[in-house]
Amino acid sequence: MEKTLLIGASGLAQEVLALTRAGSTHVVFGILDDGWADMGESFAGVPVLGGIERAADYIDIKLLICVGSGGAREAIVDRLALLGVSSNAYTTVVDPSVSDHDSSAIGEGSVVLANAVLTADVSIGNHVVVMPNVTFTHGNAVDDFATVAAGATFGGDVRIGRCAYIGMNASVKQRVHVGDYAVLGMGAALTKHLPAGETWAGVPARPLHDPHHSVAPTLPATDAASTTERSS
Numbered sequence: 001m002e003k004t005l006l007i008g009a010s011g012l013a014q015e016v017l018a019l020t021r022a023g024s025t026h027v028v029f030g031i032l033d034d035g036w037a038d039m040g041e042s043f044a045g046v047p048v049l050g051g052i053e054r055a056a057d058y059i060d061i062k063l064l065i066c067v068g069s070g071g072a073r074e075a076i077v078d079r080l081a082l083l084g085v086s087s088n089a090y091t092t093v094v095d096p097s098v099s100d101h102d103s104s105a106i107g108e109g110s111v112v113l114a115n116a117v118l119t120a121d122v123s124i125g126n127h128v129v130v131m132p133n134v135t136f137t138h139g140n141a142v143d144d145f146a147t148v149a150a151g152a153t154f155g156g157d158v159r160i161g162r163c164a165y166i167g168m169n170a171s172v173k174q175r176v177h178v179g180d181y182a183v184l185g186m187g188a189a190l191t192k193h194l195p196a197g198e199t200w201a202g203v204p205a206r207p208l209h210d211p212h213h214s215v216a217p218t219l220p221a222t223d224a225a226s227t228t229e230r231s232s
């Protein structure tokens, strides 16, 4: 059993606690959060031990950052690195129901929740969060600090950039890339490369905040006319 300290009192931390309590690989003995002073003595049944910087005091204890935003996870890693916390201080938590046939790699600090499937040769970087029922297929590559919400599905050889966010039940066509720090909305169908830093949504996915490419469905002209007639 690996002694583990969680960072971030969040819904993700609750999910990790449920997973580790049911399993035999990690024992969580505490949680750190910058809001510790207002939190009381415990969170979800584990002691609150102080602010995030206290992680540097726990030598030989593995850490897991349980913060939903990839950018926030990246900032915490950078902050702790300045206090001497090295990249190998972080543990990896994978639900035992995850199917990966040992042909895939999952990096340090990453969390993979129940029923995710990694069919073959999938590469998941460091501090990646994969929520339940995600399907990765052959050759998928997920860069550090990416977040993949429940039910997302990826065709072969898809690449997901650093800190990218994939919403619930989104799907990505084979060989398509999601850029660094990009966001793909829930339910989207991404058919072409999503540039770094942009937010796309819809079916097919388009830029969300571009007035020339609304994600709202557009009625055909005839239907629009008849709607006007009915309402007048």
Ligand SMILES: CC(C)(COP(=O)(O)OP(=O)(O)OC[C@H]1O[C@@H](n2cnc3c(N)ncnc32)[C@H](O)[C@@H]1OP(=O)(O)O)[C@@H](O)C(=O)NCCC(=O)NCCS
Residues within 6 Å of the ligand: 131, 149, 150, 166, 167, 168, 183, 184, 185, 186, 187, 188, 199, 200, 201, 202, 208, 215, 216
């Ligand atoms: C895409 C997303 C990031 C946009 O968030 P936002 O910038 O706050 O956008 P808003 O909620 O202000 O919505 C802006 C417009 O886009 C529409 N929109 C938002 N998300 C959409 C989506 N996924 N698909 C289609 N349209 C969407 C809204 O209806 C709204 O349209 P309107 O201006 O005609 O009313 C967000 O809606 C999303 O999908 N997040 C992922 C949620 C998720 O998977 N959560 C998992 C939690 S574990």
